[in-house]
Amino acid sequence: MSVSFAELRARGGDKPLFSAECSTRVVLDHVTRKWGVLVIVVLSGGTHRWGELRREVDGISEKMLGTTLRTLEADGFVHRETFGTVPPRVEYSLTNRGRELAERLLPLVEWVADYVGETVED
Amino acid sequence: MSVSFAELRARGGDKPLFSAECSTRVVLDHVTRKWGVLVIVVLSGGTHRWGELRREVDGISEKMLGTTLRTLEADGFVHRETFGTVPPRVEYSLTNRGRELAERLLPLVEWVADYVGETVED
DNA sequence: CTGTATCCAATTCGATACTG
């Protein structure tokens, strides 16, 4: 394991893993929240328009797509680009940080996907 | 990036990333839910008793610790061991699968912890 | 010490309708 709990702990000194007020919690929450993970994974596959995201992330409502995208944009993970055309065209993509995040998220998602369906014998 | 979105997509055929009914979603939800991440990270540091978890995961209520542990146990990530002593002693640890999961979770948590506090310029 | 039960507050989420 490349990163140990002990190392993580050491950074926070003697305090609990993350203090309740720690902003890491906030971002971690955004990123790991139900739709956040899925949107980031989809965007890791390339730039998408609103409608494409809506179709690709199965079951997401317009409201949640909107709030999720705005949250991730505010956190600096997603870039939104508007073309002043009619009808409007808006494209969403990952920022550099978003791609870094996706690199850490994809192995997790992949592993969970593999895990499901196997028998748990431990 | 070791795992690409395209590969992930390919497994589901032509369907959206994960169908809404996909059980991957359920487990992913448990695992990435607010307290799930923190509990797993703490347990990756070794076996903990109830009271230790309570202190280590700052701000968690007894109710959430209980439900989180029971969910993760049902998913096969956490092992619960009781010693028939008085007063009772109960120890929680990761199963093999739990450790596999933690390996994927720690880099993500570490990265987010590092990310927070840096300036976003992208 | 290790929990469970209960009640209530806050948040999330979805369906729908509507706008530029």
Added chain:
DNA sequence: CAGTATCGAATTGGATACAG
């Protein structure tokens, strides 16, 4: 096409009290 607004339902989460 790309959203926002609103409402109500469901879920999550916290505080407290209590039990083995």
